[in-house]
Amino acid sequence: RKLQQKQGKKTYHPIGGTVFHQLVNFNRLHDYMTDLAGKHKTYRLIGPFRSEVYTSDPANVEYMLKTNFENYGKGWYNYSILKDLLGDGIFTVDGEKWREQRKVSSYEFSTRVLRDFSSVIFRDNVVKLTRIVSEAAISNEPMDIQDLFMKATLDSIFRVAFGVDLDTMCGSNEEGAKFSNAFDDASALTLWRYVDILWKIKRTFGIGSEAKLKKTLRVIDEFVYKLISSKSEKMHESPDDSTLQLKKEDILSRFLQFQETDPKYLRDIILNFIIAGKDTTATTISWFIYMLCKHPLVQDKVAKEIKDVTDSKEVVSISEFAASVSEENLEKMHYLHAALTETLRLYPAVPVDAKVCLSDDTMPDGYSVNKGDMVAYQPYAMGRMRFIWGDDAEDFRPERWIDENGCFQQESPYKFTAFQAGPRICLGKEFAYRQMKIFSAVLLRFFVFKLSHEGQTVKYRTMINLHIDGGLSVRAFHRSDMKST
Numbered sequence: 001r002k003l004q005q006k007q008g009k010k011t012y013h014p015i016g017g018t019v020f021h022q023l024v025n026f027n028r029l030h031d032y033m034t035d036l037a038g039k040h041k042t043y044r045l046i047g048p049f050r051s052e053v054y055t056s057d058p059a060n061v062e063y064m065l066k067t068n069f070e071n072y073g074k075g076w077y078n079y080s081i082l083k084d085l086l087g088d089g090i091f092t093v094d095g096e097k098w099r100e101q102r103k104v105s106s107y108e109f110s111t112r113v114l115r116d117f118s119s120v121i122f123r124d125n126v127v128k129l130t131r132i133v134s135e136a137a138i139s140n141e142p143m144d145i146q147d148l149f150m151k152a153t154l155d156s157i158f159r160v161a162f163g164v165d166l167d168t169m170c171g172s173n174e175e176g177a178k179f180s181n182a183f184d185d186a187s188a189l190t191l192w193r194y195v196d197i198l199w200k201i202k203r204t205f206g207i208g209s210e211a212k213l214k215k216t217l218r219v220i221d222e223f224v225y226k227l228i229s230s231k232s233e234k235m236h237e238s239p240d241d242s243t244l245q246l247k248k249e250d251i252l253s254r255f256l257q258f259q260e261t262d263p264k265y266l267r268d269i270i271l272n273f274i275i276a277g278k279d280t281t282a283t284t285i286s287w288f289i290y291m292l293c294k295h296p297l298v299q300d301k302v303a304k305e306i307k308d309v310t311d312s313k314e315v316v317s318i319s320e321f322a323a324s325v326s327e328e329n330l331e332k333m334h335y336l337h338a339a340l341t342e343t344l345r346l347y348p349a350v351p352v353d354a355k356v357c358l359s360d361d362t363m364p365d366g367y368s369v370n371k372g373d374m375v376a377y378q379p380y381a382m383g384r385m386r387f388i389w390g391d392d393a394e395d396f397r398p399e400r401w402i403d404e405n406g407c408f409q410q411e412s413p414y415k416f417t418a419f420q421a422g423p424r425i426c427l428g429k430e431f432a433y434r435q436m437k438i439f440s441a442v443l444l445r446f447f448v449f450k451l452s453h454e455g456q457t458v459k460y461r462t463m464i465n466l467h468i469d470g471g472l473s474v475r476a477f478h479r480s481d482m483k484s485t
């Protein structure tokens with residue numbers, strides 16, 4: 001490369017360090033990368049086989065995610081790691097396969113049926129969740145709210161996808177609990193492949209982590225294929241039965257009714273939605289509660305907005321209040337929307353998102369990247385850059401998202417990258433906001449949240465999603481003007 005540079009052919013981004021530095025800084029990886037991003041908008045880390053280019057420059061981000069989108073894909077490497085769990089689902093594929101799934105799925109996500117059906121489910125689940133929180137509040141017990149959100153969001157997305165209540169929140173469905181554990185284990189074991197250079201050998205011989213993965217995949221597949229075939233049978237037995245009408249609102253039924261019926265195709269599509277929709281939403285809303293505990297004035301302001309918008313001076317029951325959190329009311333909750341967005345700016349559920357460069361290229365900043373290089377945009381580092389957000393970039397300040405009329409104002413998706421941007425922008429963004437807003441509105445109408453230990457701070461655990469390490473221990477206190485029955 002030096003030789004090429006001398007010949008005036010190419011200029012490469014400055015070297016920030018090596019992948020070895022990433023390993024040394026593993027527990028604070030995203031902060032290490034933020035420090036580097038503060039020095040260079042785009043930099044390279046040297047690895048044994050290729051460069052890894054990390055950018056926080058909105059112009060480069062726009063280029064890789066939109067302008068030259070076709071040149072930055074998942075690539076064969078990611079596909080080979082993810083395919084046993086996620087098959088040919090939307091997360092693993094590029095090109096025509098991706099385009100076809102994107103078309104089908106974005107149509108599904110934009111339908112009124114899915115919107116109404118999912119809102120009903122979010123309300124049902126937050127009522128269940130609020131009852132659990134209420135019991136903890138009455139007995140003044142601390143609770144791990146991140147764990148509760150993980151269960152609640154899995155229950156939501158599973159019911160939207162398959163029309164079946166796993167009920168991991170209350171633990172009434174034994175099969176559901178088995179599936180949920182297998183799914184978490186399979187996700188962790190699949191991620192392990194990114195650091196275990198021997199995984200392919202272990203897979204061939206069926207040993208170690210790969211033997212475990214195979215076992216968990218069997219549990220997942222048995223459960224999912226059973227659901228698909230029983231639903232398919234029912235729909236064929238009585239296609240016009242009006243009592244099945246409600247069941248036809250879930251994604252699986254809609255696919256069976258209108259489109260593809262290959263069980264493997266359905267399995268892949270739906271498991272990709274589940275993996276996309278569960279941890280991202282649960283971790284975001286957990287960091288949100290953490291921020292509200294750290295900023296009690298913001299918590300009061302959010303709670304006041306919820307009370308004013310729903311006009312709920314005297315409410316008798318949780319379910320009655322949940323029913324009043326209508327689509328129209330949610331749209332009026334600008335400050336809640338801003339506080340959630342501010343949480344995502346500082347604690348994005350996907351902190352780094354890597355693509356593979358498919359052919360040699362030059363970025364808008366004039367620097368080159370090579371075929372095979374990994375190129376990543378960094379939502380976590382970008383959220384903390386002063387050159388993007390100003391001197392208070394590291395402060396939690398929902399007001400930065402509110403305009404002079406008190407309305408939420410968007411920012412460019414190439415600066416606020418928590419949902420990615422361009423043709424592959426997150427398909428579930430609106431779905432995720434709706435669930436987070438319904439959950440927050442009901443919980444914050446009934447409770448004040450405080451950290452279990454005053455002054456407690458939490459850290460993230462370095463993995464694909466930004467989980468709070470060890471969970472989030474909080475106490476809930478009933479708001480004095482509400483009965484949570």
Ligand code: HEM
Pocket residue numbers: 090091102157272273276277278280281284344348349350353417418419420423424425426427428429431432
């Ligand atoms: C706060 C919550 C969420 C955040 C921050 C988030 C963020 C993201 C990000 C960064 C990507 C790009 C990942 C990649 O490069 O492959 C993505 C893709 C995607 N998300 Fe989300 N997501 C959230 C919730 C959801 C939910 C609830 C769903 C569905 C129920 C969903 C469905 C998808 C799908 C299907 C894609 C793949 C899009 C494609 O490749 O064309 N997401 N999301």
